[in-house]
Amino acid sequence: MSHNTFGHLFRVTTWGESHGIALGCVVDGCPPGISFTEAEIQAYLDKRKPGQSKYTTQRREPDQVKVLSGFMLQDDGVTMISTGTPISMMIENTDQRSKDYGDIARQYRPGHADYTYDVKYGIRDYRGGGRSSARETAARVAAGAIARKVVPGLVVRGALVGMGIHTIDRDRWDWDEVDNNPFFTPDPGSVDLFAGYLDGIRKAGSSIGAVVEIVAENVPAGLGAPVYGKLDQDIASYLMSINAVKGVEIGDGFEAAKLSGEENADQMRMDNHGKPIFLSNHAGGILGGISSGAPVVARFAVKPTSSILTPRQSIDADGKQVDVMTKGRHDPCVGIRAVPIGEAMVACAIADHYLRHRGQTGRI
């Protein structure tokens, strides 16, 4: 896999920096005949877009996606049909305020990639974090909108299940609630809690981490492949590639380490229609790296935003010891906007494995 590409048959290459001219992606390998509109893609981008509430960065980017290739426009002037050739999508940057970053061009912000980029490349685009900015994920979300269409019936949804020391009550889980609040929490009872908690953090110029859960339904059984083409492995890889992610779980994840074999076994029966079903889903829909037909469940931990107003000890490019404070505009909890990004990444992983499975086995 390349530096800026993911996927094998459904391949996504992204490009662009936070404060550059534009950013975008090329989706290669999309099957022909898939119908989509720019408005559909835009809807996912809008979900990820900054400046939507006081809980996300105040940078105001329209994040308007433009599809440049890989489609035939239908007579209605909006429906695009994929032709099987690369789909190039671009989002222009409009609200860069690079001067916000001028004074830290040579200072290494703790928790940021400033130091490591400089060590690696000897040069970096420091404006807004450049390529290491979460702004790059807009391109992933656009790619995910296409990926969702590749697998018939696929539904991929995400939700915030924890913020800092607080977690949701899973018994109150309601998918319809997710888009009704600025936190993407599925638990209506948690909204006020998160609001108050995050308000305090935001006003203190601080930040906090979060946990996001992604559930994919209608994933055909059989996707994935031993031993290094496992579906869970690729989901882990895709999710860990999102900025600020420090942990990934499939199904019960780390809790599985505490279980006995009897507890962990997802027993099977035949349902009333003569179809195999699982009586539980500790495995998160994946056995031996291959989808079982049960919902695919993944979770990931997002660290707190590294940009905070409290000065931290650091060094600059000359090795001088400095105190760094990050002004700029930032999300107090980047985990919130990671929800649509996580959905997109899981959708892309499933789409890729769907095509790979069809290629090798012809069984779809």
Added chain:
Amino acid sequence: MSHNTFGHLFRVTTWGESHGIALGCVVDGCPPGISFTEAEIQAYLDKRKPGQSKYTTQRREPDQVKVLSGFMLQDDGVTMISTGTPISMMIENTDQRSKDYGDIARQYRPGHADYTYDVKYGIRDYRGGGRSSARETAARVAAGAIARKVVPGLVVRGALVGMGIHTIDRDRWDWDEVDNNPFFTPDPGSVDLFAGYLDGIRKAGSSIGAVVEIVAENVPAGLGAPVYGKLDQDIASYLMSINAVKGVEIGDGFEAAKLSGEENADQMRMDNHGKPIFLSNHAGGILGGISSGAPVVARFAVKPTSSILTPRQSIDADGKQVDVMTKGRHDPCVGIRAVPIGEAMVACAIADHYLRHRGQTGRI
């Protein structure tokens, strides 16, 4: 990336089934001029080898590795120097007892990959789990022995840090202890606890999960690449590809989700030799997907062995509902033997990124 290959410049392709003739791997892209012996590789295999204590499966495999290509043998008759061409390694199977599995050839063991392999391929080698058996990981351990040599000074060590509901006391961490006990725990105070706990589980024909931690030291700063060639992403992918792994963490992992930005920031100073140092390591040695020079720390959760003596509800290949009990020979806690496997995978990921970084930047 292919179905059975991992890595980009340091590429490993494994092959072989649990009860087939042999298993092995091809290591492609190893730099020339690296010195190794079969005995060195064997030492790592011996650490992973079954039948070493009553806490691991009683299958007795010598796991004798044979290096078939990619080296020039030195005059001492044991030292091999890599030539830059593919290093092929093979381990013959000797102690297959396939009859143990005969009665479950058509039954789907809960938690195993039996059902998903059948759905995917329509045919599978059911003997000992075939390709989905953890026996495949012997080949990875052999590859890891080579990988460790690729990066000068690299030290990769692993330890068991949790078993079921018990975790170690990190204040008693002693690397020297790890090889002194059958659990690879670094905490001398935990040995008796784990022994008693696992004895009970083993005698009950049950099994239990575990958590393993891998620490890589002397990793040069600058390895990894944005955005889909992140070092942490590849480590997550590699570790999640190990059988039974359900979660992966880098640095503080899921704990990071609970931290504030102030708590999570690894502050920097210059040390007495004028070198940048980090005052903490919440990040686990990786920032923006690129190594920082601090130790790389990863953890992974291993689910309990799915093979247990208690019957579980399942179905067979004809859709008939059956109760399945797995006789055979099994590890009550596969997480133990995952320690050397995890080490090998992290070593391979770092070796690959070392070569990639050198390739793109020439900075090593």
Added chain:
Amino acid sequence: MSHNTFGHLFRVTTWGESHGIALGCVVDGCPPGISFTEAEIQAYLDKRKPGQSKYTTQRREPDQVKVLSGFMLQDDGVTMISTGTPISMMIENTDQRSKDYGDIARQYRPGHADYTYDVKYGIRDYRGGGRSSARETAARVAAGAIARKVVPGLVVRGALVGMGIHTIDRDRWDWDEVDNNPFFTPDPGSVDLFAGYLDGIRKAGSSIGAVVEIVAENVPAGLGAPVYGKLDQDIASYLMSINAVKGVEIGDGFEAAKLSGEENADQMRMDNHGKPIFLSNHAGGILGGISSGAPVVARFAVKPTSSILTPRQSIDADGKQVDVMTKGRHDPCVGIRAVPIGEAMVACAIADHYLRHRGQTGRI
């Protein structure tokens, strides 16, 4: 390798159709610190650009390249320094006359990819050939401009050495002549011959094939790798990927089949500076897939433009038998404009192997 990507460490992904909104490429893996300007890239695009003489298509595209990411602009406002992140380049289409193609949207032009695209995808962008148009190669030329900078001192030049039944006189080879005539021939004595010959073909609404030779100098010895990463293999692959190319040769190529071992052997001596030299170059600078330090020489055959004014028998998408005549605007000899494209592809192949060699061996 993906459908629309080439290269391993120096990777190029292109996108866009002939009559779409735009076309472009993403160059991933370019080393950091490389200096370039849009004007430098434009110079190569201008060489390939249509409408430059009566011997190329009269479509008039400015082919203005815009670099969108992967660089830091220097204070002079024109010099760009690569940052090691993806370099995205875009060329907008301006002179599409899609109506020219309307009547053949469902007819299969002999020699074109119309039929095979329809069979493969069931849908295609028929306007100007869509993705199968040579217009796509503008993106490759832009990528090649960057590739040339990756290998210090590298010089890659191309020339037309044959047109239809005529070939140049190699004794008159003069690199300086190449840019002095509309055919890129290095033989001043061939200009009038080619002019008269092609005039006749053009006026008859016909077309003719050509042979192009590319020579790369200052290629370090050691690039390439056995067995499927051979430099000559990749050059063959890259050149054969150019539209209308039907044959590729390295060094003596097909003539080598007629030679004896004595004739074909490039003998070696030490030169006056104690450096190994070859006394001849039948091998075209590559032995065992690895560059020898001698100039790399490759040639490729370009078939005649398939668009001709004489009606040809064919079928349409409904299986009806039709006679097809291609109006539109076309090159009577596409081989001419293939010269800068061939240069770009060879430069990209060498750049990729340069980085790969450095990665694996650290010997550069």
Added chain:
Amino acid sequence: MSHNTFGHLFRVTTWGESHGIALGCVVDGCPPGISFTEAEIQAYLDKRKPGQSKYTTQRREPDQVKVLSGFMLQDDGVTMISTGTPISMMIENTDQRSKDYGDIARQYRPGHADYTYDVKYGIRDYRGGGRSSARETAARVAAGAIARKVVPGLVVRGALVGMGIHTIDRDRWDWDEVDNNPFFTPDPGSVDLFAGYLDGIRKAGSSIGAVVEIVAENVPAGLGAPVYGKLDQDIASYLMSINAVKGVEIGDGFEAAKLSGEENADQMRMDNHGKPIFLSNHAGGILGGISSGAPVVARFAVKPTSSILTPRQSIDADGKQVDVMTKGRHDPCVGIRAVPIGEAMVACAIADHYLRHRGQTGRI
């Protein structure tokens, strides 16, 4: 693509040196349910095997293939059914006479890869050419035997069509003749000519080049993909990767450069069964990189064996000027044994594209 791997979904990784312990390959991505026997694979290896006539090297290797993984053995004890997991195949070396090479361990044989391997790696296995020996191709032939089974009905055949200054008379082409003579020529009238010609060359301790043609029939239309996944591009890449190959052609190849658009156009009609047919096949069955359903025709030029008995000027590893004469055992015309190798490579390329096409489009 890696150094020693080819293919995307049907992937082949080869390993092993000429005079090492063994050589082999891992075929990854083979569809499940394919039936084969070791004897079938062996038949192709026997065709390539040395020591079959006085016209090939007198090294006598049984080249006995052993399949180590990736199959379930049927009750007949010989039929293997692929399981979709990696098929590992091994051929042990038995007749190494490394002492033949002892005196040239540090001398660079002109035309061989000795010098370039040393420059690249700083170390090489000089015995029998090591990894650069054509012996490696035995593994490819084994892989090709599997590949032929992947595409239903696929027939891939090869023939020698030229040796040195002599070419066959294509009007006498008879596929049945190919296996009746030691040259794989399809022209019965050329056998005596080639015999006498090659006898003279052999007795003089010299060698000669050859041209080989491969024809693949029953290739479904639609395989291949624009722009860098072209079927012809990959065939060119695969064939150029064979030792000593210096040129590759598709269809009319270099002759196409001499044709007019009218001459080169393969016109289409509907046949009596209402199926599209081509009235000629200048294109060699590939248009725009995608198979058209017409036979795929490729040709490649093989240079003369570099090992000859006449001393040639060269240098050694210390830069000393020496005269080199290659004793050992060699083919006077390596092009002969390249016939089954070329067949295998074309079969592998088609199998890979068959799976890729099925994956992306689901149209097979």
